[in-house]
Amino acid sequence: MRILTVGAGAVGGWFGARLHRAGHDVTFLVRPRRAAALRARGLRVTGLGEETTLVPRLVTADEPAQAYDLVLLSVKSTALDRAAKDLAPAVGPRTAILPLLNGMAHLERLAELFGRKAVLGGVAKVVTTLDGHGDIVRLAPPSAILTGELDGAPSARVDAVRALLTGAGIDSPDTPDITAAMWHKWVFISALGASTCLLRGSVGEFNAVPGGAELARALLAEAAAVSAAAGYPVPDAELDFTTRTVTTAGSRLTPSMYRDVLAGRPTEVEHVLGDLVARARALAVRTPLLDLATLQLRVHQHRTAAQPVREDAG
Template sequence: MRILTVGAGAVGGFFGARLVRAGADVTFLVRPQRAAALRERGLRVTGPGEEISLEPQLVTADAPMGTYDLVLLSVKSTALEQAAKDLAPAVGPGTAIVPLLNGMAHLDFLDGHFGGAAVLGGVAKVVTTLDGNGDIVRMAPPSVVLTGERDGTPSGRVDAVRELLTAAGIDSPPTPDIVAAMWHKWVFITTLAATTCLLRGSVGEVNAVPGGAELARAVLAEAAAVAAASGHPVPQAELDVTTRTVTAEGSPLTPSMYRDVLAGQPTEVEHVLGDLVARARALAVPTPLLDLATLHLRVHQQRVAGSRAGR
């Protein structure tokens, strides 16, 4: 199976490196600047239980690439439009695309570009970041990719992808309803992002002050209410896990959106929070805390855009 990983950042680089280490035929589609850095330093993954260093196969959008059997799409939503253009030559009649983005809006976008039959559902569960050298640092245990046909039907191509991932040490259990799984991840990441970005602190810092845990629970309740009204209620067991995660005392956990805010970078606010609160409006579900977090991040987004325009 020829695999194209679109992006070699904290998510795509991590899963791609695992696949390469297991002997899979993986090529990374990257921008020229990232390609130069990877050619000079290699692709490296460090962290608990991780020590990978390899010379990856690379391709840039201006080079011939042929078609691939599997595309792992792991860019941020802010880069999705360009990524779709760049990977278009790699998508043939039998190509399966597994998007590992948060939220749901990217599905319609990808369907419009490549047709719904090509696009599987996908969920990534991993806690990684890039350090100052561009190396990938794994910060917590999860290493999970869920995928499936979006209509829930059994699928040989899904079985083949799951087998490939499992062989690389990436958990990929059967997921009969991948759309529901995407919604449940969306609720989790929205709760984590809204809480930490609103209060400007890690999970542990939020819960170290009076009212912090209560706010996290209230944000989760709003996000879960939107999912339920959309026909994808989060099971109580998953709600309990999310509650424990976002109310854990002393936890250093932060989502990438919060780290982007601290670094003065653009965020995925519209794809993750903006789309969710828009759906809430359409369903008449009140989400005052999520509305506030969305506005807060939109102000940040506008500030970043103005700063970049002035350079």
């Protein structure tokens, strides 16, 4: 299976590196500045006892492309349209596109561009970031990709992708309803992102002050209510896990959205929170706290839009 990983940032770089190390045919489609850095330093992965440097196969959008069997799309939602344009020459009639973005809005955009049959559902579970050198730092143990056909039907290509991932040490459990799994991840990342961005602190920091845990629970309740109204109630076990995650005393956990705010970068506010609150309105679900978090991040977005554009790390 010929694999194209679109983006070599914290998510795409991590999973692509795992597949590369397992001996698979992996190529990274990256922007010119990221390509130059990777050619100079290699693709480096650190954290949790790992120190790995790979020499990846790289292509940029201006290079000739062939059709790939599998495309792992792992860019920020703000770069989706540009990435889709870049990868278009790599998509053939049998190519499966596996997007690893948060939220749901990207599915319609990809279906519009490449046809619904080309697109799989996907959920990435990994806690990584890029350091100042552009190296990938793993912060916590999870390493999983959930995938499936969007209509829920079993398929040979999903079985093949799951076997490929599992063989590379990436958990990929059977997921009968990938749409539900995507909604449930959306609830998780919305509650975590809204809590840390609204309260301007890590999970441990806002839980250390009166009212912090209560606000996090309230934000989670709003997000879960939207998912339930859409037909995808969050199972009790997952809801309990997310509750524990956002109310753990001393936790240093922060999502990428909050790290982007601290760094003065644009965030995925519209894809993650803006789309969620819009769906809440359509479903007649009240989300005053999520609305407030969305508004605050839109102000941040407006501010960063006036700053010079920085090339995406992917």
